[in-house]
Amino acid sequence: MAVNLSTPKNLLPVPGVRLAAASSGIKGERDDLALVVFDPSAVVAGVYTQSAFAAPPVWVAKEREQIARGWLANSGNANAATGEPGRKDAIDLCQRAAAVLELESNSLQPFSTGVIGERLPMDKLLAAIPRLANSLDPDNWLEFASAIMTTDTVAKAVSKQVTIDGEAITVTGVAKGSGMIKPNMATMLGYIACNATVSGEVLRQLVVEVADASFNRITVDGDTSTNDCFMLCASGASAMSPIVSAEDPRALHLKHTLASVAKTLAQSIVRDGEGATKFVTVTVSGGASRAECLEVGYTVAESPLVKTALFAGDANWGRFCMAIGRAQIDGLDAAGVSLWLDEVEVAHQGLMSASYSEEAGAAVLAKEEFEVRIDLGRGACTETIWTTDLSYEYVRINAEYRS
Amino acid sequence: MAVNLSTPKNLLPVPGVRLAAASSGIKGERDDLALVVFDPSAVVAGVYTQSAFAAPPVWVAKEREQIARGWLANSGNANAATGEPGRKDAIDLCQRAAAVLELESNSLQPFSTGVIGERLPMDKLLAAIPRLANSLDPDNWLEFASAIMTTDTVAKAVSKQVTIDGEAITVTGVAKGSGMIKPNMATMLGYIACNATVSGEVLRQLVVEVADASFNRITVDGDTSTNDCFMLCASGASAMSPIVSAEDPRALHLKHTLASVAKTLAQSIVRDGEGATKFVTVTVSGGASRAECLEVGYTVAESPLVKTALFAGDANWGRFCMAIGRAQIDGLDAAGVSLWLDEVEVAHQGLMSASYSEEAGAAVLAKEEFEVRIDLGRGACTETIWTTDLSYEYVRINAEYRS
Numbered sequence: 001m002a003v004n005l006s007t008p009k010n011l012l013p014v015p016g017v018r019l020a021a022a023s024s025g026i027k028g029e030r031d032d033l034a035l036v037v038f039d040p041s042a043v044v045a046g047v048y049t050q051s052a053f054a055a056p057p058v059w060v061a062k063e064r065e066q067i068a069r070g071w072l073a074n075s076g077n078a079n080a081a082t083g084e085p086g087r088k089d090a091i092d093l094c095q096r097a098a099a100v101l102e103l104e105s106n107s108l109q110p111f112s113t114g115v116i117g118e119r120l121p122m123d124k125l126l127a128a129i130p131r132l133a134n135s136l137d138p139d140n141w142l143e144f145a146s147a148i149m150t151t152d153t154v155a156k157a158v159s160k161q162v163t164i165d166g167e168a169i170t171v172t173g174v175a176k177g178s179g180m181i182k183p184n185m186a187t188m189l190g191y192i193a194c195n196a197t198v199s200g201e202v203l204r205q206l207v208v209e210v211a212d213a214s215f216n217r218i219t220v221d222g223d224t225s226t227n228d229c230f231m232l233c234a235s236g237a238s239a240m241s242p243i244v245s246a247e248d249p250r251a252l253h254l255k256h257t258l259a260s261v262a263k264t265l266a267q268s269i270v271r272d273g274e275g276a277t278k279f280v281t282v283t284v285s286g287g288a289s290r291a292e293c294l295e296v297g298y299t300v301a302e303s304p305l306v307k308t309a310l311f312a313g314d315a316n317w318g319r320f321c322m323a324i325g326r327a328q329i330d331g332l333d334a335a336g337v338s339l340w341l342d343e344v345e346v347a348h349q350g351l352m353s354a355s356y357s358e359e360a361g362a363a364v365l366a367k368e369e370f371e372v373r374i375d376l377g378r379g380a381c382t383e384t385i386w387t388t389d390l391s392y393e394y395v396r397i398n399a400e401y402r403s
Numbered sequence: 404m405a406v407n408l409s410t411p412k413n414l415l416p417v418p419g420v421r422l423a424a425a426s427s428g429i430k431g432e433r434d435d436l437a438l439v440v441f442d443p444s445a446v447v448a449g450v451y452t453q454s455a456f457a458a459p460p461v462w463v464a465k466e467r468e469q470i471a472r473g474w475l476a477n478s479g480n481a482n483a484a485t486g487e488p489g490r491k492d493a494i495d496l497c498q499r500a501a502a503v504l505e506l507e508s509n510s511l512q513p514f515s516t517g518v519i520g521e522r523l524p525m526d527k528l529l530a531a532i533p534r535l536a537n538s539l540d541p542d543n544w545l546e547f548a549s550a551i552m553t554t555d556t557v558a559k560a561v562s563k564q565v566t567i568d569g570e571a572i573t574v575t576g577v578a579k580g581s582g583m584i585k586p587n588m589a590t591m592l593g594y595i596a597c598n599a600t601v602s603g604e605v606l607r608q609l610v611v612e613v614a615d616a617s618f619n620r621i622t623v624d625g626d627t628s629t630n631d632c633f634m635l636c637a638s639g640a641s642a643m644s645p646i647v648s649a650e651d652p653r654a655l656h657l658k659h660t661l662a663s664v665a666k667t668l669a670q671s672i673v674r675d676g677e678g679a680t681k682f683v684t685v686t687v688s689g690g691a692s693r694a695e696c697l698e699v700g701y702t703v704a705e706s707p708l709v710k711t712a713l714f715a716g717d718a719n720w721g722r723f724c725m726a727i728g729r730a731q732i733d734g735l736d737a738a739g740v741s742l743w744l745d746e747v748e749v750a751h752q753g754l755m756s757a758s759y760s761e762e763a764g765a766a767v768l769a770k771e772e773f774e775v776r777i778d779l780g781r782g783a784c785t786e787t788i789w790t791t792d793l794s795y796e797y798v799r800i801n802a803e804y805r806s
Contacts, residue, residue, distance in 0.1 A: 051729050052730070052735035053725060053737045053740075078721070081724045081750065083753055116721020116722065117721035222705075225725065304707075305582065305801055308797075312801075316519075318519020319519065321629065325455045326455075326627035334456045351484065351486045352484070390707075391798060392798050395798060398715075400715065
């Protein structure tokens with residue numbers, strides 16, 4: 001049911017980055033284990049779920065950020081709510097892979113996605129590691145994207161190139177995610193690598209800003225995963241002189257490209273949202289702060305009554321008013337609020353627009369992609385988030401997830 | 404699909420209160436208009452939606468609380484997002500009814516529930532008023548409950564009696580609501596009357612405390628209506644001496660009975676929640692504050708992934724951890740959190756209980772009613788809320804609401 005999303009093409013290898021995927025048997029014949037290894041010149045930065053139930057692999061990945069030489073990710077089992085035993089599993093798995101690769105034992109970051117509350121099937125995973133380590137190749141980005149899928153119906157990946165200091169810098173990223181999607185600092189899971197040469201300090205700043213412009217602006221169901229991670233690697237496999245300050249104009253240039261890749265990936269997650277039949281952009285302008293724009297945007301985007309109306313293509317605009325009205329905004333005056341569906345003005349300063357017709361509203365909602373634009377009429381701030389509708393299929397997928 | 408809910412029986416008239424219902428044609432042949440009139444000795448207090456898009460009838464009802472002699476409620480049209488014209492409609496309707504009843508023109512409080520964003524069909528409503536006013540009777544509580552239904556499948560009403568000062572005090576209440584249910588100070592709509600003799604000041608205090616113990620502890624979909632109101636009337640048609648202080652032991656006695664009626668009504672709304680197949684009690688204990696217990700409770704109760712698991716009867720307990728983990732609680736330590744499904748301990752201090760079996764969990768979730776109990780392990784506070792699952796039927800009802 002993905003909305004205008006197809007299997008990625010023309011993915012570009014990133015100098016200094018090799019990848020592999022294999023099947024350990026967790027998801028039947030399908031690949032469920034992926035390995036990414038960087039040149040020694042690489043630096044890595046990430047943002048991680050803020051869930052109080054953050055999974056053990058997330059604890060380990062955070063600790064190893066500044067010494068990371070690669071990523072080891074499995075799907076089908078989240079290794080979450082597994083405590084110290086789960087932490088040991090994640091460490092053991094990485095250690096085995098590091099040994100085969102002749103790397104320091106703590107140089108790989110672990111990631112897991114799938115069912116919460118079960119221990120990893122360690123025998124299966126350990127047995128798959130030699131095969132995995134022996135098939136590393138710079139051209140395996142699509143295999144990486146496929147191996148980390150769970151309820152995803154389409155693999156998510158994209159490449160861009162930019163020239164910095166006369167050097168061709170390639171940025172390639174992958175992501176997975178379909179449900180349990182309201183990342184809080186990151187989504188489950190996003191990875192972007194480039195061959196730029198960047199200091200760790202600058203990269204750590206970039207990853208936060210890039211996440212804020214992309215993965216932190218999407219919601220499928222308002223649920224935040226225990227395993228969300230968004231990782232950025234700059235392999236340093238280029239002739240450019242290092243970027244050591246975030247004020248360097250080249251950092252802004254690189255950030256722009258990274259954010260573009262991240263936004264495409266984040267939107268891909270929404271397009272492949274569980275049961276999604278619509279891709280909806282919610283823009284809130286006229287806010288006194290960015291925070292209040294986000295509060296209104298998320299309240300609208302996550303309202304079950306709004307989402308079922310989007311699914312039905314029902315221009316029941318009172319539901320938008322309902323959701324705006326219940327957002328936690330001090331002193332919001334309904335008489336200042338206006339609403340558009342694409343270019344159709346629905347409500348002007350709290351009342352139905354004189355020019356509005358049900359037919360015009362329904363014509364917008366009949367489209368697969370459209371914008372809900374809300375102006376709060378009390379400030380200069382704007383925020384945009386992306387979301388989906390709520391369909392029978394969402395209920396089916398999640399009612400039958402484990403059966 | 405209501406969960407263990409049937410048409411109310413044995414409703415008791417409340418001395419000093421007369422009621423009527425009629426059909427104006429908004430909902431076809433069904434009654435859609437109700438009138439309640441009190442003896443001159445009555446006092447009224449209410450709590451009203453805190454939505455920034457509160458509907459015009461709510462504005463008028465609030466203004467008239469201290470001079471109210473009755474309630475005029477319609478269903479099928481919420482008269483919301485209609486601004487000043489909507490306010491005038493509400494006033495005109497009440498004025499017409501007051502004229503027929505020979506009451507002061509501003510002595511009735513208006514209430515509306517139904518579709519948001521459309522003007523009231525004034526001709527139809529005004530034409531029904533004389534019939535309505537001529538059929539007032541103390542025994543019409545079930546007719547009142549039925550006339551205010553929208554997507555409700557069962558009328559909601561209950562009576563209790565208590566003896567105060569040797570006087571039989573009757574408490575009878577009705578409510579409506581099925582979707583757009585996360586009341587914020589009140590639900591859409593709840594009305595309770597009794598013949599106790601209470602000062603307006605005490606009644607205004609009681610209504611807040613009663614709402615907090617009942618209507619403010621339920622959620623179906625997390626959406627708050629523009630028209631929520633919970634009203635309390637003490638008709639004074641008894642021989643008891645007036646209660647003029649909230650410290651009076653009789654006030655506590657009365658509050659207990661009022662809260663019991665309100666809780667039954669609030670739970671009826673959840674039992675009749677749109678598409679509900681389960682009635683679930685979420686109890687959060689061990690919190691450092693009541694606020695954090697409520698934050699965790701509502702996050703769990705409103706999580707689409709939890710709700711679809713409840714619908715499926717899938718003991719996917721990781722989803723409870725996920726929802727607890729994303730609640731906005733500072734410094735929550737997963738290692739302190741324990742989880743039960745009824746008496747079955749699922750997780751102990753963040754990890755799956757040694758005694759837990761999937762079969763035991765599934766047996767609880769197969770029931771129509773059960774408790775999800777969460778202990779945060781960091782304090783002495785407890786809160787309880789009531790909720791439902793998320794089924795295909797919820798999506799169908801709301802996708803087809805206006806078609």
